[in-house]
Amino acid sequence: MATTTPEIVLPPLALKAAGDSESQREVNLAKVVRSPGFPTLVLLLADTVGKWADRVILDFTAHHVGVKQQVDGIWVDLPPMDRPTGDFMLATLKQLCNLDFRERETRQESTFTGQLDAFKYKFHVRCQPVPTGERVQIRVDLPRPQPAQLVEMGMREKAYERVKQMLKQGKGLLVSAALPGDGASMSWKGVRAAGDRFTADFVTFEQKGAVEDEVINVGSVVYDSLDVFDDRFRELLLKEPDTVFFSQVRSPEIMRRIVDKGLSSNRLMVVQIDARSAMEAVFRLQILGMTRDEIQKHLVGVVAHKTLRRLCIKCREAFEPDPSVLAKLGIQPGRVRQFYKQFDPAAYTTLDKKGNPIPPPTCPTCGGTGFFARVGLFEVLENDATLKSILQSQKKFSEATQMWRAAGNPTFREEGLAMLALGITSIEELQRVLKS
Ligand SMILES: [Zn+2]
CATH class of the missing domain: 3.30.450.90 (Beta-Lactamase)
Incomplete structure (x- = not known):
């Protein structure tokens, strides 16, 4: 046979x-x-x-x-x-x-x-x-445009205006905060793009090996090791750039040099650090060796970032949220008529005569993942009276976050709920991102 x-x-x-x-x-x-x-x-x-x-x-x-x-x-x-x-x-x-x-x-x-x-x-x-x-x-x-500007990434115009103002101050310390892998390189790109637009002359200063391909541009200075950091940095400052960008600042040794040499030069130093929220970044600066006085004196602000996956608009499914779910999310009844969720192929799978499953056709837009592209959530923290009082009263992290929120600053949670209400993302995705 x-x-x-x-x-x-x-x-x-x-x-x-x-x-x-x-x-x-x-x-x-x-x-x-x-x-x-x-x-x-x-x-x-x-x-x-x-x-x-x-x-x-x-x-x-x-x-x-x-x-x-x-x-x-x-x-x-x-x-x-x-x-x-x-x-x-x-x-x-x-x-x-x-x-x-x-x-x-x-x-x-x-x-x-x-x-x-x-x-x-x-x-x-x-x-x-x-x-x-x-x-x-x-x-x-992938042949899809990567957002380069913070607004294209999902930052609200009002928040973007505040970031622009911070960059225009021209001196002090600006922090870009995210966790590695959670869109950190995307937001860093956005902050740098904003810097490019609103400051006359900027340079990135990074350790060899830490540089991503896309970061290399005309104004990039790479140093081999901490031994030559001081020399390279001094040479760079002699050229009087308006703004210096430092990616992935993770050691107190580097942070100390930025504070002592960079901030005393009366220019804007922009650092990228690992943190889950804007307020966590303020606490992280202390772990990196900055004193509360130094933070009060030099910090211009923090731009913190997380990324949410966008539901695929071709296959997302609308549903009426249960009042108990709304209550849990802190949304008033009647405010949101419908939420959207990820397409569930199992719900549309039928069986042939022999009992074998026939899955529904794969969505041509998202390839069946249910999500398509990402959107950023942002927190913008300024060194204002609220932050000064938080630092002076030596608040603990949770109290500090509460105080900051009570002063009218939207957190990732509020920003995410707005995305949820607009049908941009699902409850499960928002919960995943807020937990991380
Ligand atoms: Zn789809």
Whole structure:
């Protein structure tokens, strides 16, 4: 009896291989499409871009290959592959990247491009050996515009005006606060973009290795280690920039130099620090060695940021909130008629005659994730009478937050509830973000 292999219909992803010459690129691609790992690779890449995932990690361990995708900042595990399937796919991927597919002991990096329907993608591949085998990262440049300005990220005009005013003060300390991975690089980009617009001349000052590609621009100074920090910083200040941006300030040694050398130069120093809220950033400055007097004297303000995933407007589902849910969220009855939630495929899955599930069609906009793109929540804290009184009375963190809120400053919670009422996000997503 003849057996037939079920035919896999591959998505029409048109790939372009890497290579030093046109003929080499053609040879690489011809080898790729004939290779046994090709179908698995195409399915993975098409699934990735279909969900608007911008990162894939493949973890090669002794017996299997772990696969995860990052969609809008959230890591999602896919079913693991067996080693042979993963090995074949990796060999194909390396051939596509014009890398040595036999080499598994050294770090290799390259890029390739692809087109699916009307969208073009660039894939950045990095393979590195790890004790358990190999770790491969595929980063995708998605063809959707990345917001560059704080207002495009979701900051309200009124808050943006306050940030503009802070930047225009031209001296003191401005803090950009977020947690790593929670849109920290996005808000940092936004604060820098605002600085670019409202200060005449600005420079970023960062340690080698901590610099992200996108951060490198004309006005960037990179120092190798703390030993040369002072020299580089002195040289930089002699050029009299209006504003200096320091990304990822995590040590009291760096903070002390910024306070002593930077703030005494009567210029604006903008620092990025890890903190969950604007008030936490004020407390973090003390952990980084600033005294309360120094904070009162130099702090201009804090811009704190969190990111929420936006519900996909194509497939989100409206529902009438239960009064008890509204009460729990502190929303007055009658204020919000409907909320929206993430599409639930299980609710629309039917069964065929044999009892096999037939899932509903995948949403073409979000690829079935239920979310599409992100929006920022912001807290803007100014060094005003409220903050001064908080610092002078040495309030504890929770009391300080209460006082600040009572003075009429909207917190992440209030900002998030507004997004919820507008149908931009779901209750579950807001709860996830507020907890983090
Ligand atoms: Zn959708």
